[in-house]
Amino acid sequence: MGVLRTRTKQKQIHAFICLCIVGFIFYKYLGFFQSSSQTDLKKMRKMGLNTNLSQFTLDGKPFFILGGSVHYFRVPRPYWRDRLLKMMACGINTLTTHVPWSLHQPEKGVFNFHTQLDLEAFISLAAELGLWVILCPGPYISADMDLGGLPSWLLRDDSMRLRTTHPGFIQAVNTYFDKLIPKVVPFQFHKGGPIIAVQIENEYGSFAKDEKYMLFIKEALWSRGIREVLLTSDKSNSFKLGGVVGALRAVKLRKMNQRIIQELNSVKPNKPFLVMEYWTGWYDTWGELHHVLPPEDTVSTVRNILRRGMSVNLHMFHGGSSFGFMNGADSDLSYKALVSSYDYDAPLSEAGGYTAKYHLLRDLFSQFRPEGNSLPDMPKLRYSDSYETAIMYQHLSLWDALSFTESPFTSSKPVNMENLPANNGNGQSYGYTLYETTITSGGILQSGDNVRDCALVYVDKKYIGLLKRKILELAVPDGKEERTLSFLVENRGRVHRGRNLDKQRKGLVGDILFNGIPLRGFTTYSLDMKFDFIESLNQASWKNLPETPSFPGFFMGRVFVYSYPSDTFVKLPGWGKGVVFINSLNLGRYWSVGPQQSLYLPGPFLHSGVNQIVVFEEMEGDYYVHFEDSPDLGMEVEID
Template sequence: MPQHTFTIGETDFLLDGNEFRILSGALHYFRIHPDQWRDRIHLGKAMGLNTIETYVPWNLHELRPGRLDFTGGLDLERFLDLIAAEDLHAIVRPGPYICAELDGGGLPAWLFDDTTIRLRSSDPRFLASFDPYLHAVLDRMVDRQIDRGGPVILLQVENEFGAYGDDPTYLQALTDRFRRAGITVPLTTVDQPTPQMLRDGTLPELLTTGSFGSRATERLRTLRQAQPTGPLMCSEFWCGWFDHWGAHHHTTDAAQSAAELDDLLSAGASVNIYMLHGGTNFGLTSGANDKGTYQPTVTSYDYDAPLDEAGRPTEKFWRFREVIGRHAALPPLPHGLPTDPAAPRQPFRTPEPVPLSPVRSLDSALAEVPFTAVDELPTRDALGIHRGLLRYRITLDGDDRPAVLRLSEVRDRAWLRLDGIPVGTLAREDHESALWLPRSRGVLDILVEDCGRLNYGPRLGEPKGLIGPAQLHRGPEVRELTDWQVGEVPLERIVEATPDGAAGGPGAWIHRAEIPLDRPTDLALLTDGLGKGLAWWNGFPLGRYWRKGPQTTLFVPAPVTCAGTNELTLLELEVLTTEQVRFAPDLRLGPTEE
């Protein structure tokens, strides 16, 4: 591609010296199967966009210190090259903190092992921790900048820092790293448009942008007061919202959202629509919020976006395209896309129901996975076991009298069994940390699920697992429990588990079904009748399901399916009320507030 200049002018972005308005939409490559990236990018262009934006998740690219991964679904270079192939520009936001409703806000869990590190600060240990990751990302950006013939026109430094702290030394250290790495395109920051956040979250040499979804004229005015010159940009135009387990599905009125977009563009501002297409929190990647009550984020990241979780145009797509057409030239619609905005979305295929059979208990599947003996009750971070499920075991040497088990805190959900018999569940969202035991002797097993690390706020980086001390209360007698055994739950053991002939029983169980298909296809897997657990399709991690909703389907992307026999594996942590796997003709994301 030819080289161009992209700079910040007195009131506008300048492409080769000419005024240029950014019309961008957010796509998170890590929330979309890589074989569907091209389709989502192409539809963004069809909506009238000239730019695609993405976060870069440090925690997914560096699961373990020093082991960086940019392959497969994390191939950022391929994603950017597909954007360039559509003659679109790109905005990249590598953090190191990104929020994004992602596990830990994009910060890797191993970073939290040292509880003395000051996250998102000029603490030299924090700066050193992300240097390998940031260098690897920026190294991939240098030759993909627009002044070198690539698509990248902007990079963002940190993310909504003004809502978290006030450390210009930290922001300067980040900025210097970007520039030393060879980044020559403009650098930006983003914050909600309040005077304090806009002041604390940026530096004079960085372009300040805003994040909001309504009252565009008022918020652009606040942004202009904070930054008298340079282009105005809403780099997170919230056209929807994310969902929490146990709550409703968030939607926004398409007409009202389009009117807000029109106000924004009529004011001459640039925009990044968040999200163009949300996608899915595959596997264990979803985060959580806690503003007094812990709220884990659901698997679907549909976001009520112009393209739904399966990448199909919604009413918002057509209304946004109409608005954009008032301010810029529109490309022709792709072949095969319905030209009637009122046409219903293409339904999913619905294979016939198939039997769901128990394979073996989780205990059986993990029989050869050793425990580690420890004295005091450890967190998962202290053990270096950073994600998923963790087993705790202790032998109680009391008697047949009942007792109360009391913990300081459970993060985030614990299933307890005494001599193999379930005795209860402790749930963080219900502020539960104590449970009656029918007796104070026997083997107590506790299975703990990390339901998602906090991605926003002052509790970012908190330890996970069981928070001690653990105490046994019998009347006035209180005894601290020591001499624990702890063990990891390797998820590959679940996917690879073979039947052992058992018919089912109490505790967590692995189940499996075989689904015949005549060709690969997107599917909506119904979770009605399932309790709480994890699902894999042909070994691909679809994510979490939970009876409490709101969503009652899991999206199965066509590229993970195949012609012939497809294998669904479930780890059910609670109770099934169905013996079949069924499918829906559409996504079922739950009731709305209305």
């Protein structure tokens, strides 16, 4: 009996040992296949976007880029996911986004890649959702931004030549890229990320001041680890001037025709075609009408592009808003500043709403899905709401607010905004600047076009008129005693494109003559109206709103939200021109000349309960601010 038990135990041990051996072999066998699978994946990940044939391939398979542009810095971060899901539901497979140097490096030694400007989080979200990414890191991006997204502190150098190999510009770009590029390198396709292509600069063919510049930017990207497809993007009339060896040339357009096709074929035969920017709409400028492009025209052109076997990126798919003082300006014929809304008549509206253009494009893109692979469901819309009208009940004159600015700067001659010692010696980028001096007589002011962009002029705090680009003279009332002469100068937005970027300094950029003699002895206040400044005004001695308040001035009111905050639209009928702040956040400019008659106020900018609204008004106001559930972008005109 004892022998039998011993043999049984030996068999059990033998079986256990065999099982362990089999398990070990199975483990190694499985590990081999896992290793092989990972190796194959890595091999495939090296097969990124291929441009060596007449058709793009990705992972070695034919691939159409159905792209759409969304600027993360123009969309409230809580809405990033919503906007990207709506892109995917339309049939978009590739997100294109630009990177604004001016926002990421507001001062020479200060970088910001947090919260609203967390580029890595935005790219990670795209990857999570299954979108490919085309990244446009600049340094110049245009994007219809102030100075095309270049930081204004570059203009402190009087010899600066932007977008060239000027030593000062090259040094600044290298410092910026040293911070930016390492953040995006891990997101490249060959490293398992979503970035399949990177654009070199933007539309350099229409600038083309330095033949070495594009090569410098290309090498700056390459040397820092960018290994995906590089591309350039230009309009057809400057297509040949904007390219660089080793980069795919893409085109920007609104209409497709045979001439453009021939132009493309002559420059890059047997290469895939990409319309990097098909313009779905256009921006608006103050004093004009709201530009729209009929949905049928949009879809007709996109269908024409796709039928020719070309890839396309919709610019913009969703425009969003130029919150604060982000907007650029146009100067094709004369200077015109862009409005705060960047709705762009895009397929997805400023507030993320579906448009007729969206639905037609969704139908079109659904035809390019593999059989049996339907589009995702369209996300539910977030409803806008109206709130009770806010009554402005307190007032603070501009003059009483000056003590909350940085210490005033004194100088003999007027100093432009960029060269002021504000912001740790980086100058002033946006907003208003107040210049004050003294006079002892009446006479004639002559600006000589040295006011950029408009100056409200005061004598002893009383308004006497304005100076701007087309108004170069102003009479000053007689008076023999010493009086204070003040110029409140507004930067309405630096030009965002063209060959005169170097000349975009703001404020008083030269002498102002008084009776033929240059004014001297200035005290200058920087009024860039940042978040901290508006917050600090809570400590000011606000007064109950008088019957006849002084202008310019700040007006305070409250808006109550009794539940979870929804999007709404701020409307200011009866007000003249100024800026709106909600809970100290700068929503943007308003101006009665239109076309824009409302400011988009996203729900995340509000909180349940009491919200503070501050309005800075230059000239006049009716002291009521309305919150409605629909936008008003002004009277429409079709884009020519």
